[in-house]
Amino acid sequence: MSSDILKTILEAKEQEVERRRSDRPLDELKAIVKDLPPCRDFAGELRTRAAATQDAVIAEVKRASPSAGIIRPDFDPEAIAKSYQAGGATCLSVLTDEGFFGGQSAFLVEARAACRLPVLRKDFIIDPWQVVETRAIGSDALLLIVAALNDDQLAELSELGKELGLAVLVEVHDEEEMERALKVPGDLVGINNRDLHRFVTDLETTLRLAPMVPKDRLVVSESGIHGPEDIKKLQDGGIGAFLIGEAFMRVEEPGEALSSLLGAHQA
């Protein structure tokens, strides 16, 4: 699958990687990685919570997006991370892409330091240098978007991520991408409900694709989840893990929005 926005993001990302690589060579990153403590257990925490209560939430720290523009003008990653942890998040996701999401690697560092939750770096990873950088900034998990990679890249980046101790969330949008994702050994499959051509979200995407996933992999439904009725609909389809950003980011206290979402669907 390809789309204009994804193509635009990926072209910019190639240039960004070249720029950043010359500022921070691979050997420098590898030296940092060598002395790091082990990652927090992103996949394990999600799996445990999903199995126990079917409501594992990866709460996203997201300042802006191509579909919505600026989402949260008063953006404080540290306060957001604390709020999410208090509200019952299982893990965090932090957008680090600058050009299209207003993110920064520093936001991930700040958010992670403010809580004890495992953290996913949400970015457009196309190069092994970025995988090592992801570990070097302290992330616990890596996103690989099947639509952005060919099969060889997907296998190489996923293997490198695992070698470095990162959990790998492989993200798909349709059946063809799902078949490609399942060829790569892994724990986590993200089904993104956002159609990148039209920017609309449809939870049916998760419900349609999830039956393709073997039981030993955990499905995470991503994007377009707003209220308890959405969670209920996905849970009824056997889904127990969710990645949610914009709905929380628009509320002053994102963790309170999360805890009422978790409480409301149990009522």
Ligand SMILES: O=C(O)c1ccccc1NCC(=O)[C@H](O)[C@H](O)COP(=O)(O)O
């Ligand atoms: O959010 C976008 O507009 C977007 C556009 C192009 C590529 C990716 C995009 N979003 C990344 C995500 O996957 C979401 O941030 C994440 O799933 C949370 O979605 P939401 O709850 O709808 O904010």
